[in-house]
Amino acid sequence: MHRRVSMRLAAAAVAKRRSFLSPLVLGLGMWIGFPSVVAYQDMTSLITGLESPSARWNAYIEKSAAGSVHAAEMPFIDSTATGSISGSGVNLPGVGTVAFRGKGNAAGATPDEDRVVRADKKGRLVQVSPVAPPKNFSAGSIFERTSSLLRPSMDSGLKLTFAKPGIKGKEVQIAQAFHLREDKKPDPDLPAALVALVNNDKPDILATAYAQSAPDYAKASPFEALLQDDPNDGRFIPPMGKGDHAWLQNPLPASVFSKPEQACLAKGIYFEARSEPVRGQAAVAQVILNRVRNPAYPKTICGVVYQNDDWFNRCQFSFACDGRKKTITDQASYKTAQEVAMAVTAGKIFIPEVGSSTHYYANYVHPGWARAMQRMTRIGLHIFYRT
Template sequence: MRKSDQFRRMGGNRRSRFAKPLLLGLGLLLGFPSFSGHADLATFLSGINRGGERWRMYMTRSPAGSLHEVEMVFNDPITTGAIADGAGVNMPDGERVALSSAEKQIDPRTDEERVNRKGKKGRIVAVSPVTPPKDFTAGSILERTSFLIVPDFDNAERMAFAKPEIRGREIQIAMAFYKKKPPQVDTSLSPMIASLVTSDKADILATAYAPAKPDYARQSPFDSILREDKSGGRFIPEISPEDHAWAANPLPPEVFSQAEQKCLTSGIYFESRGESAKGQAAVAQVILNRVRNPAYPATICGVVYQNKDWYNRCQFSFTCDRIPDIVWSPSAWRTAKEVALAVTAGKIWLPEVGSATHYHATYVRPDWGPTMKRVSKIGKHIFYRTYGGGWS
């Protein structure tokens, strides 16, 4: 009995010795199933069914420049290749995992050398070295030879280039290719005065006139380009050979002031308000001719009111006839004012008046008339140009 009890006690101790590790292992298996699952998956993927291989797998990021993002590395040298060779695993999220060995180092080859392109073409078609440009010279012009056939001058027939006779006819030839346009209407003047305009360009100091658009009916584009403007924008009258030289002088800048224009308007209004627009412009031209003439005052007011204190012996009768100068017709005053500015700015220049400095009505016979050259008659006024240079 003692011996059997002793054996019974020894069997119970032996079972308890193996039961405790068994229970501990079962608890670890049930509490941490992920480790076992990963190990079994790695062993299955690597094709290794032997025991003890399940803890030799881990995942790592692939090197930069690779065709995949993740590599599954095995310690066992028996592994598969890269994805380019058809190996690898498709993860549930669509990511491609390559299989590699732990002993594999980063492939130093470039993508062009590493990727299998059996069914593809390379990225680079061809690479050929480029030779840098070499220095060269075109040679001297004296060493050149013409591609034309050199004519034989020994024969009777010779070839030569004839010089065209176009000197002095450049504008005429250019005008053959120019189509004239109808004249433009000057909208800055009233129709009655616009019909007297002889120049589309006003004096640069006449600020009342904006720069005129080119009127190719009066001047072609070739004239404006080939002919130089030597006047600097000032109005210079185009005088005839019979006119005096001083008539081609520009007016002083003061004539465009408000006071000077009022004196000129008064002279036109009180001397010729009953005349046509051309007759009024002729009187204005005579007054401005005296301003240009060094023998008379250099201002319009000085010319119009010269000797105004001499009764019936002044230059213009309305200034010394002792009759009050009252403007009874505002419309006639506006016309005289418009004529005054147009003639001063050079928009109107009457060649038939030219450099005349005197005039009188047709119903009077002044004693100075026979001493001067009669040039024209406009309306009820006869105009004269002096002799001897026009100094008197």
């Protein structure tokens, strides 16, 4: 009797294991045999040919305008890819006729990180600047002679000679020149891609593309601010680094701001470095302008860019003499090249690591002249050299 009960219990345990094992094997087989998605239960699944999972979540329908023959509309964000089906429709149970249409306000190709400038954004707490002292207040004002009562007596035997000051009549204006230091803000006229590279807030006075900035009274002396004594007459003079040549501080000729000269510089940037980052494009523009400053090269941008362009594959910039017709096909990249050209010419952007470099080459070539020059830096694929 006991043996019969034991056999029944063992048979029940085996049957239980079999009932659990069969669904497991069946489910595993279906998971391996059907790896793709069978169907999507969303709006996009109603339209054949739109199986991309990246934009499925934002598909929706809109209520049609009054008087329309269809009940709803389904817009498409990418009107270029789905323009061929605009005007067709589908009949949905419970909804009615849904018409397809292209949506014209597609998002731009530039990401928000490059398009939005967040430098001026601050917290919700407002910071109040300290109030400037009253107009006629000054510790030991020049209008009060009482401060002279306790002045120590001077030796009568000491003779002093005073030269006539050049600011006579303006002493009060200079004494009342109180100005707070303010944080530098990015130029709103600059594109967002160039804001991070700007390291000079005083562009060349000849650069009409940028408004002339007001004097920085917190940085300049009161005498300079009042007398307007600018030793460079508003022209941009690049800062000299260690080992830089003296010609680097030669101001650019006024002709570099003309439209033909800027077009030559923009084309040089576009055909030489449009695949480089914006900093790399600015470095190429700086090399071209360094050659304009250098007495050994032509005095114009077009003369530098197209120097020896009639020598096949032996000119200064390879795109000018490779024998192929150059056509601008990427308008967005060319617009960036134009903006970089004007910013570097005006002195808004100057890369100290490049300095007075006049040569560069891509890292996948090895020219013989590189051994006779000093390597400065590498930006992107380009390596820059100074003579």
